[in-house]
Amino acid sequence: MRLQPPDTVPERIGFLLLPRFAMVAVFSAIEPLRIANRIGGRALFEWALISRDGEPVVASNGMTLAATCGLAEAPITPSLAVCASFEPEHGIDDELTAWLRERAVAGCVLGGMDTGCYALAAAGLLDDQTVTLHWECLPEFRTRFPRVDAVESIYEITAEGFSCAGGSAAIDMSLDLIRRRHGEPLADRVREQLVHDQGRQPASRQRGSPGQGVDPLLNRAIALMEAHLEAPLSIQALAGELGLGWRGLERLFERYLACPPQRFYVERRLAHAHRLLLETRHPVTQIALACGFASASSFTRAFRRHHGLTPSQLRRRHRPG
Structure with missing residues (x-):
C-alpha cells in the first residue's frame, strides 16, 4: 500500500494483528487483492498475517484468525499494516514499538488500519505526518498525540506511510492500490466483483452528521x-x-x-x-x-x-x- 511500487511482483504486504483487531477491516483490505490476483491470472499481491507470537489472534468480534508467523520470524515486506480496533493501546509495549522502529529503519512503509496508528504513534513514527483512523477515536488520539495531524478522512496515502479508517474504507484503499499499480480497468473489475460503489475519494468524510444534506x-x-x-x-x-x-x-x-x-x-x-x-x-x-x-x-x-x-x-x- 506504499505510494511507490516495489521492485518485484507479486507485491508483498504484511498485516500485524493486534489483540481485538477489526476483522472486517483486514478482510476488506485483502479481498480486493485476492480478486485482483484471480482476474489478473497471476499473483499480483501476496500477504502475511503476523501476530506477536505466531499464534492465532482473537478479533473484536470474538472470532479467531490464524497467523502466518510471529514477530521474530516475520519477513520484511515493502508495506506493513498495523491492525487494531477497541482498546488500541492494550497490546502496545516496548517490544512492539522497538520492532516497528526496526521495520521502519529497514525501509518498510508502515501504515495503520482502524486504530492501528496508535501503535505507530507510540513508536514515534508519525510525528508531523497526516493520518486517519476510525472517527470514534479521533478526539482521544489527537489529545494523546498532538504532534500527529489526525484527520477524519477515508484513507491517507503518502510517501511516508498509509492509514485508513477501517471497515469498508479498507476496500477503497485497496482499490486505490490496484488502480495505481495495475490500471483503472482492473480496479473497476475488482470493484464490480465486490458489488462496491464507485470508490470514494480519500478526503471523503467517514460518516454523515445528523441533518447532513439537509442544510x-x-x-x-x-x-x-x-x-x-x-x-x-x-x-x-x-x-x-x-x-x-x-x-x-x-x-x-x-x-x-x-x-x-x-x-x-x-x-x-x-x-x-x-x-x-x-x-x-x-x-x-x-x-x-x-x-x-x-x-x-x-x-x-x-x-x-x-x-x-x-x-x-x-x-x-x-x-x-
Whole structure:
C-alpha cells in the first residue's frame, strides 16, 4: 500500500494483528487483492498475517484468525499494516514499538488500519505526518498525540506511510492500490466483483452528521461542535462563527433536529465520554475534562441524567473485576 511500487511482483504486504483487531477491516483490505490476483491470472499481491507470537489472534468480534508467523520470524515486506480496533493501546509495549522502529529503519512503509496508528504513534513514527483512523477515536488520539495531524478522512496515502479508517474504507484503499499499480480497468473489475460503489475519494468524510444534506449551515454547526468537544464554544460564539444570532441558531436546530443546540452539544460530548469510558483506561476526571466538563462531579451528574448510570457504574458493568 506504499505510494511507490516495489521492485518485484507479486507485491508483498504484511498485516500485524493486534489483540481485538477489526476483522472486517483486514478482510476488506485483502479481498480486493485476492480478486485482483484471480482476474489478473497471476499473483499480483501476496500477504502475511503476523501476530506477536505466531499464534492465532482473537478479533473484536470474538472470532479467531490464524497467523502466518510471529514477530521474530516475520519477513520484511515493502508495506506493513498495523491492525487494531477497541482498546488500541492494550497490546502496545516496548517490544512492539522497538520492532516497528526496526521495520521502519529497514525501509518498510508502515501504515495503520482502524486504530492501528496508535501503535505507530507510540513508536514515534508519525510525528508531523497526516493520518486517519476510525472517527470514534479521533478526539482521544489527537489529545494523546498532538504532534500527529489526525484527520477524519477515508484513507491517507503518502510517501511516508498509509492509514485508513477501517471497515469498508479498507476496500477503497485497496482499490486505490490496484488502480495505481495495475490500471483503472482492473480496479473497476475488482470493484464490480465486490458489488462496491464507485470508490470514494480519500478526503471523503467517514460518516454523515445528523441533518447532513439537509442544510449546509447545520452541517457546519455540527462540525464546529465536534471540533470543540474539549473546550466547548458558547452558543453565542457558535452562532457568531456561522454568521447567525443565537435565536437563528436555535431555529435552525429546532427545524431540522427538533432539539435545541445546547442539548445537542451536551449529548455529543456525553456520547464521546461514553466511548472513552469503554475504550480507554483514563481516569474519570481526565475524561470529564476531555469532554468539556469543569469537574468530575458535574460530569457525573450530567452523565447519569443522560445515560441512567454513573461513569464508574458503566465501567463496572462492562469490565467486571
